[in-house]
Amino acid sequence: MAIQQKDRNFLAVIGDEDSVTGLLLAGIGHVNSQQKKNFLVVDAKTPLSKIEETFLEFTKRKDIAIILINQHLADLIRPLVDDYDQAYPTVLEIPSKDHPYDPEKDSVLKRVQRIFGE
C-alpha cells in the first residue's frame, strides 16, 4: 500500500483568495514541471465549470493526497463532492473568511445522524 501511495504528497486547495494565500503561506503551493498548479483561486468571475473541472482534475491526479475546498464552494458543486467516494485524494471542506464552518453541512456528522436515526 505504502508504495502505491508514496507519490501522494501534495495538498491541493480550491478556495477564495484569502484562503489560498494563507495556505500557500503555510507552504503547500506547488507548480510542477508541466506548469500545473495545485491550487485554484475562486473569485466572483470564476465560472462554475472551472471549479468543477479543477476539482475533477485534482481527484484524478496521482500526486495529491488531500484536496482542501472552501465549504461554500463545495456547496456549488455538491453533487460532484458527494458522489466522490475514493479514499485518496481525500476531500476536506474548510471554512473561509466570510463563511464560517457549518456543522449542518459536515459529511461526517450527517453520517452519524443517519446511523443513529436508522
Added chain:
Amino acid sequence: MNSSEKLTEICEQLDTVVLEYLDLISSYKEQWKRISKELENGFLSLAHAKYAMGPSLLTQHQYDGRMKADTRVIISENQGAKANSFDNELGQSNNCQLILISGILDGPELDMLFAGDIAADTLEAGGLRQRNIKVSEKENNINMSENLEKHNYTKKRSIKNPLNWFGILVPSSLRESQNSFKQGLQEMINIINMRTKIHVKGQEYKKLKVEKELFLSSYHNINNDAIDAAATSKQEQVYPDASDLDLDG
C-alpha cells in the same frame, strides 16, 4: 456460554463502541472549533497585513510561478491499528494515517522515510551504539551525517519562504498569519485522521448492531419453538388420543 451470557457480551461490546464513537464525535467537534479559531486568526492577521502593505501587494498576482511545496503529507500505514474484518470491508485506507512533513523534497529522503530508515539511521548515528565502533568507522559515520545534513540544508534552502513573494521586509502580521495557517493545517491533518477513526468506529457499531439483531431473532425463534413444543406436549398429555377423535361423530 449460554444464550443470555452471549447476549450480555454483545450488548456490553455495543455499549463500549457507542461510548467510544460519541467520544470521537465530541473530539471531532472540538477539533473543528480549534481549526476555525486558527483560521480566523490567520485571516485577521492577513487582513492586517493587507492594510499595512496596501491591498495590491498581497494578491494572487504576487505568487511565485515556480513555487515548490515545502509542506507535504505522507500516507503511512498505521501499525497500531488492528487489521480486522472492518478494514477489509472498507478498503485499506482505514489502516492509514496522514503525517504532515516540512522541508523534505523528492528523492532519497522520501524513499528513506518510507522505508523507515531515517529513524534507524538517526538512532545509530547519534546513539549509544557508537561506543564500540572503531575510530575510522566513527569518522566515516560523522562525515556521512555531515554530508547528509549539508545535502538537506541545501535542499531546504532551495525552497523559498512564501513570505518573500510579497517582499523582503514584510509586516509581522503576515508572519503571524503564516504561523496560524501552519497550525491550522496541522489541525486539518489531525481531523482527517480522526475522520478515518470515526468511520471505522461507525462500521464497528453497525456490525455489532446487526450481530445483536440476528442473535435476538434466532433467540426468539428458539424460544418460540420451545414454547410450541411445550404446548404440543401439554396438549398431548391432556388429550392423549386427540388425533384419534372422530370429530364428525
